Amino acid sequence: MDMSQYLEIFIEESKEHLQSLNQSLLQLEKNPGDRPTLNEIFRVAHTIKGMAGTMGFNKMSKLTHDMENVLHALRNDEIEITADLVDILFKCLDALEGYTANIVETGNEGSQDSKELSDILSGLLANKKADGAKAPEQAKAVAPPDAKGDSGITSDLVLDQYETNIINKAADLGNNAYQITVRLNKGCLLKSARAFIIFKTLERHSEIIKSVPNVQDIEDEKFDFEFTVIVLTKADEEAIKKDLNSIAEVDEVIMKMIKEKNEAAPGIQAEETGVAEQMQALADLKQVVAQGQNKTDSASKKTKTGKTVRVDIDRLDVLLNLVSELIIQKTRLEDLQGIERTQQYVEAIEYLERITTNLHDAVMKVRMVPVETVFNRFPRMIRDVSRELGKEVELEMSGVDTELDRTVIDEIGDPLIHLLRNSCDHGIEPRELRKRLGKPECGKIELKAYQDGNNVVIEVGDDGQGINVDKVRQKIVDRGLLSRDMAANLSKKDIIDYLFKPSFSTADKITDLSGRGVGLDVVKTKIEALGGTVEVETELGKGSRFFIRLPLTLAIIQALLVMVGEEKYAIQLSSVHKIINITPGEIKTVQKQEVITYRNSVIPILRLREVLDVPGESIAEQKVMTLVIVKKGERLTGFIVDKIIGQQEIVQKSLGRYLSGTKVITSATILGDGNVALILDVNALAN
Amino acid sequence: MADQNISEAKKYLVFRLEDDEFGIEISKISTIIEKDMDITRVPKQPVFLKGVINLRGEIIPVLSLRLKFGLADNVYDEETRIIIVKLDDLSIGLIVDSVAEVVELDDETTESVSNIAGEQALDYLKGVGKLNGRIITLLDLEKIVILEEDAS
Numbered sequence: 001m002d003m004s005q006y007l008e009i010f011i012e013e014s015k016e017h018l019q020s021l022n023q024s025l026l027q028l029e030k031n032p033g034d035r036p037t038l039n040e041i042f043r044v045a046h047t048i049k050g051m052a053g054t055m056g057f058n059k060m061s062k063l064t065h066d067m068e069n070v071l072h073a074l075r076n077d078e079i080e081i082t083a084d085l086v087d088i089l090f091k092c093l094d095a096l097e098g099y100t101a102n103i104v105e106t107g108n109e110g111s112q113d114s115k116e117l118s119d120i121l122s123g124l125l126a127n128k129k130a131d132g133a134k135a136p137e138q139a140k141a142v143a144p145p146d147a148k149g150d151s152g153i154t155s156d157l158v159l160d161q162y163e164t165n166i167i168n169k170a171a172d173l174g175n176n177a178y179q180i181t182v183r184l185n186k187g188c189l190l191k192s193a194r195a196f197i198i199f200k201t202l203e204r205h206s207e208i209i210k211s212v213p214n215v216q217d218i219e220d221e222k223f224d225f226e227f228t229v230i231v232l233t234k235a236d237e238e239a240i241k242k243d244l245n246s247i248a249e250v251d252e253v254i255m256k257m258i259k260e261k262n263e264a265a266p267g268i269q270a271e272e273t274g275v276a277e278q279m280q281a282l283a284d285l286k287q288v289v290a291q292g293q294n295k296t297d298s299a300s301k302k303t304k305t306g307k308t309v310r311v312d313i314d315r316l317d318v319l320l321n322l323v324s325e326l327i328i329q330k331t332r333l334e335d336l337q338g339i340e341r342t343q344q345y346v347e348a349i350e351y352l353e354r355i356t357t358n359l360h361d362a363v364m365k366v367r368m369v370p371v372e373t374v375f376n377r378f379p380r381m382i383r384d385v386s387r388e389l390g391k392e393v394e395l396e397m398s399g400v401d402t403e404l405d406r407t408v409i410d411e412i413g414d415p416l417i418h419l420l421r422n423s424c425d426h427g428i429e430p431r432e433l434r435k436r437l438g439k440p441e442c443g444k445i446e447l448k449a450y451q452d453g454n455n456v457v458i459e460v461g462d463d464g465q466g467i468n469v470d471k472v473r474q475k476i477v478d479r480g481l482l483s484r485d486m487a488a489n490l491s492k493k494d495i496i497d498y499l500f501k502p503s504f505s506t507a508d509k510i511t512d513l514s515g516r517g518v519g520l521d522v523v524k525t526k527i528e529a530l531g532g533t534v535e536v537e538t539e540l541g542k543g544s545r546f547f548i549r550l551p552l553t554l555a556i557i558q559a560l561l562v563m564v565g566e567e568k569y570a571i572q573l574s575s576v577h578k579i580i581n582i583t584p585g586e587i588k589t590v591q592k593q594e595v596i597t598y599r600n601s602v603i604p605i606l607r608l609r610e611v612l613d614v615p616g617e618s619i620a621e622q623k624v625m626t627l628v629i630v631k632k633g634e635r636l637t638g639f640i641v642d643k644i645i646g647q648q649e650i651v652q653k654s655l656g657r658y659l660s661g662t663k664v665i666t667s668a669t670i671l672g673d674g675n676v677a678l679i680l681d682v683n684a685l686a687n
Numbered sequence: 688m689a690d691q692n693i694s695e696a697k698k699y700l701v702f703r704l705e706d707d708e709f710g711i712e713i714s715k716i717s718t719i720i721e722k723d724m725d726i727t728r729v730p731k732q733p734v735f736l737k738g739v740i741n742l743r744g745e746i747i748p749v750l751s752l753r754l755k756f757g758l759a760d761n762v763y764d765e766e767t768r769i770i771i772v773k774l775d776d777l778s779i780g781l782i783v784d785s786v787a788e789v790v791e792l793d794d795e796t797t798e799s800v801s802n803i804a805g806e807q808a809l810d811y812l813k814g815v816g817k818l819n820g821r822i823i824t825l826l827d828l829e830k831i832v833i834l835e836e837d838a839s
Contacts, residue, residue, distance in 0.1 A: 325744055567728065612730040653746045655729075655739065658777060658832075664730055670741045676727040678739075 010055050014100045017044050019376055021093055026379050032081040042071040057109045060099045066121040067092050092117055166209055170232040177258040183226040185249040192221045194249055201243050206233030316367050323363050324651035328670050330356050360556055368403035371449045374413045375400050385424045392442040393428055399449035404456050408550055411530055415523040419460040419546050427464030427544055461545035467538040469495050496536050500524040528683055561645035565614035568677040570650055570669055575682045577631040581624045605638035630682045637686040696793035701823055702783040704752055710816055710823045715772045719786055722767040749780035772828055792816040
């Protein structure tokens with residue numbers, strides 16, 4: 001059978017499940033006694049096992065199977081959750097991720113097997129068996145399959161209080177409780193399938209409240225040839241028996257009515273594990289219900305499916321391109337000359353405008369992905385890094401549901417990893433030092449995302465030692481980048497800017513200047529390539545905070561169109577601070593750089609006509625010049641333009657790799673008249 | 688008689704620059720457009736790169752083969768065409784004086800580049816085609832484009 005068509009689905013779902021496994025494991029580590037989490041882990045492992053098995057990925061399936069055994073023992077309190085055990089589970093997760101990565105790349109799970117992990121896992125189970133005397137071995141104690149032999153007499157199931165209550169309640173409503181033991185033919189091949197049919201049959205007239213072994217084990221064929229269930233029913237004993245006997249491969253059906261009114265049911269033993277069993281019973285009940293609803297494939301059952309559709313990102317890109325074309329055409333309609341602008345025409349255009357705007361918003365929303373998809377791998381990373389460094393670090397994340405365009409999301413991971421690692425490595429002090437400084441021993445890293453106007457801001461902050469500006473200053477001098485005097489005059493901000501310079505980052509890897517600098521230039525380049533900015537706030541001894549500001553979307557932006565000579569250029573509106581008029585007299589020259597005084601600060605100005613080599617005679621000094629002040633981070637720069645055309649929604653189009661080296665231009669857009677206007681790279685120009 | 692040769696022969700689009708005739712493999716050409724649209728100049732680029740145009744929503748760089756080959760730029764007229772070539776995923780427009788016709792050339796009518804010298808566009812030559820006394824310089828598009836990338 002050709003499985004390739006399912007491969008995509010398998011990969012997508014595996015990734016999701018592994019992600020959820022990761023989260024649950026982290027939670028389990030924090031809170032080892034959390035049973036719902038344990039159940040979730042079990043569920044996920046089970047699901048992955050089923051999926052991998054279906055696809056024929058046997059190594060994955062084997063590993064999850066072994067995990068499941070251990071998890072099962074954990075759920076039954078047969079073994080204890082220890083830090084080591086969680087570590088092993090994390091290793092299993094890594095192995096599973098490895099398999100999945102292989103599958104993504106090559107279509108098969110690779111040759112690496114996880115025998116070692118499996119051995120460790122089975123070792124854990126062996127330990128359990130060793131002191132198994134203490135542990136309540138539910139299945140064995142209750143219905144030892146061998147003990148029954150051919151006698152046909154089945155021992156009573158152990159009922160806990162909860163079950164007894166149910167049975168009593170049911171009896172009040174006229175329901176009888178039966179204990180039914182079904183023995184399958186020894187030649188039965190698909191025991192679990194057979195059992196499933198029996199369950200379905202029983203569910204026709206009754207409610208199953210307990211099963212031994214539990215549903216999970218039955219599904220996994222972890223039973224010999226018989227199992228026992230307790231059902232509540234109004235139906236006649238014989239009728240049920242007849243129904244069951246009519247199922248093929250059923251050898252024997254033993255039914256016994258349970259009549260117990262007394263609270264202290266005879267079966268109650270192992271009081272201590274009662275709670276656990278109740279939980280188990282509840283979980284089983286849920287599973288039975290879930291199974292009833294989803295009979296397609298017991299292995300890949302999902303508890304819920306939202307109303308979602310998986311769409312290939314390429315299709316969304318096509319959709320977005322079409323919307324872009326529509327917007328261009330709309331603009332063209334607005335700009336058409338020689339048309340009589342009747343009221344109807346204007347109304348139609350306005351209506352069209354509203355629709356295209358809404359359509360654009362809708363399409364952009366479809367492409368939005370919560371930052372969670374990137375963030376959720378960080379807790380694990382911080383955990384690993386902090387262990388490696390022997391530090392105690394807590395990661396606090398907020399705003400994980402903040403959304404960003406898919407294209408941005410895909411790119412933002414690496415820079416963030418970089419910053420987080422930096423914070424861990426160089427920001428947070430070693431434990432002893434923190435203690436001495438009177439700080440909490442556990443360092444804190446904060447990862448925050450929130451929307452701010454047309455931007456999304458991601459903050460990475462730590463409560464570590466901060467950046468030692470003086471040391472950086474010294475480093476600048478040592479590296480011969482600036483003379484001592486010049487360096488002494490630099491502001492704190494300018495000094496920190498040096499950390500983002502490539503020349504700085506290639507420095508010795510672990511520097512004493514709180515080490516910031518390894519690859520910070522890479523972070524900056526990447527973020528700026530996305531049209532974003534990076535800023536740092538730092539206080540010595542208190543910590544540092546990186547602010548990454550990203551545009552919500554890359555494709556369609558609001559822009560200011562300007563004329564420079566006869567050429568039209570677009571400036572991203574989000575970076576425009578203000579447009580003012582100045583007179584030539586206001587322009588001063590400081591160190592060959594033209595500047596003006598604006599709001600009590602001196603800002604550099606650029607004549608775009610010259611910077612962009614715009615052909616044509618530069619017009620004789622006008623009386624009034626238009627200055628577009630742009631902000632890059634906190635820095636302002638003024639651009640002298642010839643004319644402001646106005647604000648417009650534009651569609652960013654890549655210049656393609658042929659022109660990718662163009663420094664002052666980020667991309668292009670198509671104007672309403674079909675011509676191309678270039679979008680200025682404000683960051684590059686302002687530098 | 689041509690039937691046998693057609694399979695071996697390659698089709699070339701012949702265009703003119705000044706008084707010379709050049710050929711480009713037709714399989715590399717995606718379309719030919721009249722030069723009736725504005726070319727947007729891109730700053731900080733070599734002179735022969737005239738700028739970018741909008742071709743059905745796609746931004747395409749356009750270069751002047753005249754300038755590329757060291758000829759003087761001329762005034763565009765109604766004969767001027769932009770030949771859009773596609774190499775892998777890269778589309779580029781080439782401005783030429785005029786487009787003549789499509790010819791078929793096979794091994795017999797083509798000479799390899801080593802036998803010729805003294806052409807200005809030698810760097811970009813792939814060979815020379817001879818057809819009824821006409822000499823058609825065959826261009827190596829990859830070279831034109833790749834050299835560009837190295838230069839920029």
